[in-house]
Amino acid sequence: MDVKDSNGTALDEADSVQVIKDL
Structure with a gap:
């Protein structure tokens, strides 16, 4: 999931x- 998008x-x-947590 790309929160930045x-x-x-x-x-x-x-x-x-x-994003780091998602990775």
Whole structure:
């Protein structure tokens, strides 16, 4: 799941952390 694709402009830092957790 790529959170950045959904909310890349909304939360950059939070999305990065979520992406790492997804991986």
